[in-house]
Structures are given as structure tokens and as C-alpha cells.
Amino acid sequence: MKLDSTRYNIAVWLIALALFAPVLVMVVEGLFSSSALLPHLWDTVLPTYIKNTLLLAVLVVFFALLFGIPSALLISFTNIKGKGILRWLLMLPLAMPAYLIAYLYTDLFDYAGPVQRYLRAFFDWQSPADYYFFDIRTITGASIMLALVLYPYIYLLARTAFDNQDQNQLNAARNLGLNAKQALLKVAVPLARPAIAVGVTLVAMETLADFATVQYFAVNTLTTAIYDTWLGYGDLASANLMASVLMMLILTVVVLEHRARAQQRHQSNRVAKQSAPIQLSLKGQIFANLFCWLLVGAGFLLPFVMLIDMSISYIEYARFETIKQAAINSFQLAVYTATVAVLLAILFAIYKRFSTSNGARFPLQISSFGYAIPGTVLAMALLSTLGPADNYLNYAIAALGFEEPGLLLSGTMFALVFALVVRFAAIANGALESGMAKIPQTLDLAPSSLGVSFKCAVTQIHLPLLKPSILVAWLMVFVEAMKELPAVLVLRPFNFDTLSTYIYQLISDEQLEQGAIGAVFIVVVGLIPVIWLNKEKQ
Amino acid sequence: MLKKLLIAALLMPALFAQAAEEVNVYSYRQAYLVEPLFAEFTKQTGIKVNVVFAKKGMAERLEREGKHSPADVLLTTDISRLIELHEKGLLQVNEDATITAAIPAQYRSNDNTWFALTTRARNIYSAKKLGDLTLNYEDLADPKWAGRICTRSGKHPYNVALVSSMIAAHGEADTLTWLKKVKANLARKPQGNDRGQVQAISQNLCDLSLGNSYYFGKMLNDDKQKVWADAVNINFPNQENRGTHVNISGMGMAKFSPNADNAKALMTFLVSEQAQQMYAETNMEYPVRMGVKVSDLVASWGDFKADTLPLETIAKHRKTALKLLDQAKFDL
Numbered sequence: 067m068k069l070d071s072t073r074y075n076i077a078v079w080l081i082a083l084a085l086f087a088p089v090l091v092m093v094v095e096g097l098f099s100s101s102a103l104l105p106h107l108w109d110t111v112l113p114t115y116i117k118n119t120l121l122l123a124v125l126v127v128f129f130a131l132l133f134g135i136p137s138a139l140l141i142s143f144t145n146i147k148g149k150g151i152l153r154w155l156l157m158l159p160l161a162m163p164a165y166l167i168a169y170l171y172t173d174l175f176d177y178a179g180p181v182q183r184y185l186r187a188f189f190d191w192q193s194p195a196d197y198y199f200f201d202i203r204t205i206t207g208a209s210i211m212l213a214l215v216l217y218p219y220i221y222l223l224a225r226t227a228f229d230n231q232d233q234n235q236l237n238a239a240r241n242l243g244l245n246a247k248q249a250l251l252k253v254a255v256p257l258a259r260p261a262i263a264v265g266v267t268l269v270a271m272e273t274l275a276d277f278a279t280v281q282y283f284a285v286n287t288l289t290t291a292i293y294d295t296w297l298g299y300g301d302l303a304s305a306n307l308m309a310s311v312l313m314m315l316i317l318t319v320v321v322l323e324h325r326a327r328a329q330q331r332h333q334s335n336r337v338a339k340q341s342a343p344i345q346l347s348l349k350g351q352i353f354a355n356l357f358c359w360l361l362v363g364a365g366f367l368l369p370f371v372m373l374i375d376m377s378i379s380y381i382e383y384a385r386f387e388t389i390k391q392a393a394i395n396s397f398q399l400a401v402y403t404a405t406v407a408v409l410l411a412i413l414f415a416i417y418k419r420f421s422t423s424n425g426a427r428f429p430l431q432i433s434s435f436g437y438a439i440p441g442t443v444l445a446m447a448l449l450s451t452l453g454p455a456d457n458y459l460n461y462a463i464a465a466l467g468f469e470e471p472g473l474l475l476s477g478t479m480f481a482l483v484f485a486l487v488v489r490f491a492a493i494a495n496g497a498l499e500s501g502m503a504k505i506p507q508t509l510d511l512a513p514s515s516l517g518v519s520f521k522c523a524v525t526q527i528h529l530p531l532l533k534p535s536i537l538v539a540w541l542m543v544f545v546e547a548m549k550e551l552p553a554v555l556v557l558r559p560f561n562f563d564t565l566s567t568y569i570y571q572l573i574s575d576e577q578l579e580q581g582a583i584g585a586v587f588i589v590v591v592g593l594i595p596v597i598w599l600n601k602e603k604q
Numbered sequence: 605m606l607k608k609l610l611i612a613a614l615l616m617p618a619l620f621a622q623a624a625e626e627v628n629v630y631s632y633r634q635a636y637l638v639e640p641l642f643a644e645f646t647k648q649t650g651i652k653v654n655v656v657f658a659k660k661g662m663a664e665r666l667e668r669e670g671k672h673s674p675a676d677v678l679l680t681t682d683i684s685r686l687i688e689l690h691e692k693g694l695l696q697v698n699e700d701a702t703i704t705a706a707i708p709a710q711y712r713s714n715d716n717t718w719f720a721l722t723t724r725a726r727n728i729y730s731a732k733k734l735g736d737l738t739l740n741y742e743d744l745a746d747p748k749w750a751g752r753i754c755t756r757s758g759k760h761p762y763n764v765a766l767v768s769s770m771i772a773a774h775g776e777a778d779t780l781t782w783l784k785k786v787k788a789n790l791a792r793k794p795q796g797n798d799r800g801q802v803q804a805i806s807q808n809l810c811d812l813s814l815g816n817s818y819y820f821g822k823m824l825n826d827d828k829q830k831v832w833a834d835a836v837n838i839n840f841p842n843q844e845n846r847g848t849h850v851n852i853s854g855m856g857m858a859k860f861s862p863n864a865d866n867a868k869a870l871m872t873f874l875v876s877e878q879a880q881q882m883y884a885e886t887n888m889e890y891p892v893r894m895g896v897k898v899s900d901l902v903a904s905w906g907d908f909k910a911d912t913l914p915l916e917t918i919a920k921h922r923k924t925a926l927k928l929l930d931q932a933k934f935d936l
Contacts, residue, residue, distance in 0.1 A: 294926070445661065556658070556665065
């Protein structure tokens with residue numbers, strides 16, 4: 067069964083190009099950058115920024131693996147106590163925005179923060195010279211913070227892969243003389259490599275595009291250089307050039323990951339047969355529980371309790387009307403974004419599967435580029451794309467003899483949803499692509515032999531089979547859209563606050579306490595899909 | 605379906621045109637600060653104020669929106685942002701006599717495209733235990749402060765403006781030397797914001813910090829932060845020579861302002877005695893309008909001599925200041 071409707075062809079390509087347009091605009095604007103600034107930056111701060119960027123990415127990935135793989139192994143293969151609850155608790159940090167956790171922990175562990183204050187009071191230390199305490203505002207500190215909220219990507223993907231593994235291979239390894247630990251490390255983990263690689267890519271992309279957290283930790287990275295160049299030196303073109311370089315860096319990671327994933331096809335497709343879990347010794351139980359609960363505690367419970375505590379003590383400052391409106395706005399924005407992104411991802415996935423054209427995979431690929439760009443840079447690129455589009459629209463309407471309507475695309479909800487769809491299309495595309503890949507090719511052939519139409523076949527067979535992937539994609543985009551900050555800050559319409567922008571305004575003025583209720587809300591709303599996601603996976 | 609949509613799209617502007625009197629503001633100033641002012645303005649005039657609170661990218665947004673931009677009035681927190689809007693040709697002249705009469709010449713542009721609303725001094729906070737000090741910005745480079753100074757990022761607009769004023773006073777080479785020496789005196793890598801530095805002093809991490817004047821008042825008014833403010837003295841530097849460096853918050857009228865009359869009304873209101881008084885009270889800043897009193901708390905810190913350096917000079921040295929900060933690797 068093949069798809070050869072010209073109308074469908076054109077529509078898919080036009081949509082993909084629209085999503086790719088801001089990326090293209092950014093690269094093209096970058097090519098017009100002035101030549102004076104870059105040598106200066108190169109001679110002074112840029113080498114350090116680049117070093118910091120790479121170091122940060124490597125460290126975050128390292129810590130995220132360190133947190134994510136053992137926890138996934140423990141949940142999938144052992145009889146760890148509290149397995150049922152830990153299984154989904156370990157995902158919760160995903161709901162915690164990185165800028166929030168950064169704020170809370172720097173506040174907690176800074177020299178002036180409560181931890182060091184109590185230590186000083188207790189031991190009667192007077193100044194920093196009297197004792198040693200780790201400095202949280204370092205690359206290592208920032209890496210651990212980011213890894214604490216990003217490791218669930220790796221945990222989730224690795225755990226799913228482990229759960230679906232053919233246990234016969236593990237049993238064979240055991241029969242050949244490996245002990246339980248060796249079997250896991252030499253067989254289970256390597257077999258899950260493609261899934262782990264996807265997780266690593268997501269973690270790396272999030273890290274490289276991050277700005278708020280690293281700024282909070284006073285770690286200067288390439289995103290710092292991008293912002294300095296644009297806002298300080300007023301040279302947006304050079305900033306675009308640097309953002310393009312950063313995007314290339316991220317794409318390299320993506321390509322490497324795709325290569326790794328290509329090997330997935332060699333995996334056994336036999337249905338998983340669950341064998342008995344590995345029995346942990348008492349010492350093992352204690353260590354395993356300690357490890358998992360520390361992750362949940364540090365990545366979610368502690369910061370969440372701190373937020374609730376703040377909300378209660380600052381309840382009289384809370385502006386409930388503002389928070390309510392911001393919550394409604396955030397929710398609407400996230401629903402629109404998730405819905406549009408998923409609908410488009412379905413279009414692209416169907417096209418890739420059924421189109422007769424050679425470039426059928428390109429719409430899916432080029433529409434995923436936006437994830438690799440920091441939110442603010444993407445917002446700038448979007449302004450540059452929608453501005454001219456608005457102008458042409460006005461010319462056209464004026465030419466028809468009507469009054470010029472003004473800005474119809476930029477500065478509206480449309481601009482925001484468009485920006486977030488560009489930013490998060492990669493997530494929806496990835497989920498739908500892998501979901502489609504799981505549907506056996508033989509099912510494509512059956513309908514045509516029965517004389518059923520293409521449309522009927524897709525709606526009756528493929529879409530129902532895709533339902534779990536559609537749901538996962540929708541929820542993941544929804545959570546990300548709820549948390550998204552920089553693009554919304556730049557593009558929002560008049561009188562429009564989301565929970566993120568509301569909290570950020572207060573954080574940037576050192577007054578998170580007054581917005582703590584909003585922060586609790588953002589985390590709780592983020593939790594719903596995380597828990598739901600877990601149910602689906604089971 | 606498509607036809608209906610098209611008709612709806614075409615009708616939309618007509619609907620907009622019938623909307624009540626309104627004025628659209630792009631603001632770098634925080635919501636809690638300007639919202640009471642806007643509420644008062646709406647109460648007096650019936651004109652509704654729509655706001656976008658921005659953090660970054662106001663100039664770019666205006667530039668790309670071009671002549672269809674809905675923005676009428678632009679509010680910023682720093683002189684360089686106003687100059688940026690001016691240089692990109694995004695402002696229009698407002699010759700309104702009430703406004704020009706209310707604001708002294710050094711606090712508005714020659715061509716009346718931008719106007720200061722408030723001024724804020726860049727102070728040096730010192731640990732109370734040090735007693736009364738007489739300080740110049742130049743003293744921050746003195747080796748006796750080694751390991752005793754805290755500051756936010758050198759690249760923050762408030763610090764960039766201070767460095768620009770140093771360039772105007774001493775030239776590039778000396779300013780670079782000064783920056784390197786100040787960096788050598790830092791107790792920790794530049795981080796956090798102006799309040800965070802005072803907090804650090806209160807915890808004995810450092811003895812001196814740079815910070816804007818109004819934060820002192822805000823900390824004193826916050827239960828949790830009062831202990832920080834109580835640990836420091838606020839010093840107005842360079843009183844025996846050129847005076848303390850001051851920056852401004854200000855406003856301009858957007859070039860393509862669609863509601864020009866309402867924009868002028870709002871701008872006039874913002875320099876009125878009543879609005880200036882509100883600014884002074886809620887944000888502890890110094891009103892630019894002559895004859896408007898500062899808040900009692902601010903008044904208690906005493907009078908000071910402000911640097912008379914034209915604000916345009918500061919803005920002119922801005923990029924050089926950034927380059928020097930890069931060269932001194934101030935933030936690294």
C-alpha cells in the first residue's frame with residue numbers, strides 16, 4: 067500500500083518547511099555577522115566558554131548515566147524493596163523545571179544559605195577560612211543539578227528497554243558462567259544501548275540549550291556568549307552565527323545517536339519472558355534503597371517540600387488571581403502545543419512510512435531541528451520569520467482593497483504555539499517514528515489485498531495501534547510546554563503571563579517565596595502526565 | 605470553512621478598531637512596580653493599559669514588527685537600552701511641553717525621544733563593623749580589600765554602565781588595570797544579584813559590594829531580608845570628586861505608535877507629580893521631576909552628589925566597557 071496523493075505531498079512538505087524556516091533564518095542571519103567581534107571574543111573569553119560547554123555536557127551526561135542506569139537496572143531486574151512505588155517515583159524529577167531546582171539548591175547550599183549557616187552556628191565557625199564546604203556554583207555543581215532533573219530520560223528509556231529484553235539471552239549468559247552483575251553489565255546494558263543513546267541525546271540537547279540554570283550557577287558557556295553578543299554588544303547576527311555552531315554541535319550528537327540506534331534492528335524481537343528477579347543481599351538491599359531514595363529525595367521530594375514550605379509561610383503575598391490566570395494560560399498553551407505537535411508528527415510519520423518519494427524521511431527530520439536551539443535564540447529567529455510574513459500578509463490584504471489588519475501572526479497566541487511546536491516537534495516526531503516502526507510491515511499489505519482504501523486502512527489499523535505512542539508524545543510535549551520559559555518571555559502577547567514567566571519574574575528579583583505557590587502548581591501539573599505516562603508504560 | 609475563516613480574519617481588524625481607548629506598553633520594568641501606576645492612570649483617564657513584560661529582545665521585537673507594531677510606550681530600566689532603541693530608530697519625538705518642562709535637560713535626550721523617569725545610584729555597601737567609610741570606586745582596586753569584595757556579573761547592565769563611567773573618567777587603559785585589580789580582590793566569582801551580595805556581607809563572606817540604592821530600601825522592607833540590610837552601611841562613592849555614578853529608568857514613545865494620543869497621555873502621567881511620588885515610594889528610587897520628594901526612608905540615607913557625566917557618554921562607552929570586561933576575564 068503506497069501513498070501518492072499530490073495534495074498530501076505538498077501539504078507535508080509545506081508544513082515541514084514552515085517548521086524549519088526559523089532554523090534557516092537563524093543560519094542565514096548568522097552568515098551576515100560582522101567580522102570584528104568574533105576575533106575579540108576568540109582572544110578573550112570564547113575558549114573558556116567552549117571548554118565549559120563541553121565539560122558541562124560531558125559531566126551532565128556522566129552523572130545522568132550514573133543516576134539513570136543503575137536505578138533502571140535495580141527496578142527491572144532485582145527484588146528491591148518498594149519496587150512498585152520507586153518505579154514511578156524515580157520519574158518525578160522530570161516534572162521539576164531545572165531553573166527552579168537550581169534556585170532552590172543554590173539558596174540551600176550557598177555560604178549564606180541555611181545549611182552552612184547552621185553548620186557555622188553549631189561549630190562556631192566565623193568565616194569561610196575556618197572550614198571547607200563545597201562550592202555549589204561550579205561546573206560540577208551545575209552538572210549535578212541538571213543531571214538530577216534530566217536523568218529520568220535515561221532511566222525511563224533504559225527501564226523500558228530492560229523490561230522488553232529477551233530474558234533468554236540473559237539466562238544464556240548466566241549459564242555460560244557469568245554472575246548476575248556480570249550478566250547485567252555485559253549483556254543487558256549493551257543490548258539496551260540504542261535506547262540509552264536516545265536518552266543521552268535528550269540530556270545532552272537539554273544541557274547545551276540551557277541558559278537559566280548555568281547563569282544561576284555563574285558558569286559561563288556558549289549560551290552565555292550568545293546572549294552577551296546579542297544583548298551586550300547588540301550584534302544579533304554574530305549571536306546567530308554562534309547559535310548555528312552550537313546547533314551543529316548538537317546535531318553531531320544526534321547523528322551519532324542515530325548511527326547507534328541503527329543497530330537496534332539486530333536485536334531479538336522475541337516477546338520478553340520474565341524470569342525470576344535477582345535476589346539482593348541485605349547489604350545490597352540497603353545500598354539499593356539508599357541510592358534510589360536519595361535520587362527521588364534530591365531530585366524531587368526535598369525541593370518540592372521546600373516549595374510547599376515557602377508557599378505556606380508567604381501565603382499572604384500570593385496573588386491568587388494572577389496565578390489562576392497564569393495557570394489557565396499555561397494550560398491552554400501546553401494543550402494547543404501538544405495537540406498541534408502530535409497531529410503534525412502523525413502526518414510526518416504516515417508520510418515517511420507510505421510515501422513513494424525518495425525523500426520521504428526528510429519532513430520528519432528537518433522539522434525536528436528546532437529542539438537544538440536555545441529558546442531565546444529560537445524566539446528571535448521566529449520574530450525574523452513571522453515579521454516579514456505579517457508584512458506580506460498586510461500587502462496582500464491591502465492590495466485586495468481592505469484596510470491593513472496589522473500583525474496577525476506575531477505577538478499573538480499563534481506565534482507562541484508556533485514557537486513551541488518548532489521547539490518540541492522533535493519529541494513528538496521521535497515518539498511517533500519509533501511507534502510506527504513497531505508496527506509490522508506485513509500489516510501494510512493486508513488492507514490492499516482486501517481492497518480497503520488507504521485512508522480507511524490508516525484510520526482503522528495504524529492509528530489505533532499508534533495510540534500509546536500518540537499519548538506518550540502528547541504528554542511529553544505537554545510537560546515541556548508547561549515548563550518552557552525563554553521563548554514565551556520574548557514572544558508573548560499583551561497581558562499574558564504563564565506560570566513559568568510569573569515565577570521567573572520573581573526569581574530574577576530574588577523573591578521566589580512570593581511565587582512559590584505558582585511553582586508548586588507547575589510541578590503538580592507536570593506530575594499528572596508523568597504518572598499517567600508510567601501507567602501507560604506498564 | 606475556509607471562506608468563513610477568511611471572512612473572520614478580515615473582520616478582526618474592524619473589531620479591534622472598535623475596542624475601547626487603550627495604550628500598549630512594552631516594559632522591562634517589573635509588574636509589581638508599574639501596575640499600580642497603570643491602574644491609577646486608567647482610573648483617571650479611562651484608557652486601558654495593555655502590557656508585555658519583557659526580559660530581553662524588546663528592540664528586536666519592535667524592529668521585526670516594523671510599522672505594524674502595536675507598541676505605544678516603551679519602558680526600560682537602564683540608559684543603554686534607551687539608547688539602543690534610539691539608535692535603531694525605534695523611537696519618535698515627543699515635544700509635549702508638560703514633559704519637557706518636568707524633566708531636567710540632563711535626564712532626557714537632546715531630540716526629546718527618550719526621557720528618564722527615575723534615577724538610581726550605584727552604591728558601595730560595606731559591612732557595618734567597618735564603621736563609617738569614605739570610598740571611591742577607585743578604592744575597590746586597593747590591595748587592602750583582597751578577598752573582601754562581592755559583586756554580581758560584570759556584564760550586568762548596571763555594572764557595564766559603571767565601567768563606562770570609569771572609562772569616561774580615566775580612559776581605557778587605566779580602567780582595564782582597575783578591573784583586573786578589582787577582580788583580584790573578589791571574594792568569589794561574580795554571581796547572583798545585588799541583594800545576594802549584601803546577604804553575603806551579612807554572613808561575613810565579604811566586606812564590600814556594589815549595589816543599586818533602592819535595593820537597600822527593599823531589603824529593609826522585607827522581613828526575611830531585613831537582617832541582610834541591617835548588616836551593612838550604604839555608601840555614596842566619590843563624594844569628594846566627580847560624584848556617585850547614577851543610572852536611570854526611562855521611557856520612550858514607539859515610532860509607529862498606533863495610539864499616539866493615549867501614549868502621550870500616559871507619558872505625561874508618568875512624569876506627573878503624583879506618579880513620580882508613587883515611583884519614589886514604591887521603588888525607593890529618586891524621582892527625576894524637580895520638587896518631588898524622595899521617600900522618608902531614602903531621605904534618611906542623606907543627600908549625595910551625583911556624577912554629572914551626560915548619560916549619552918556612558919552609553920557611548922558601553923561596548924568598550926564590555927570588551928574590557930572580556931579582557932580582564934572579570935566573570936571567569
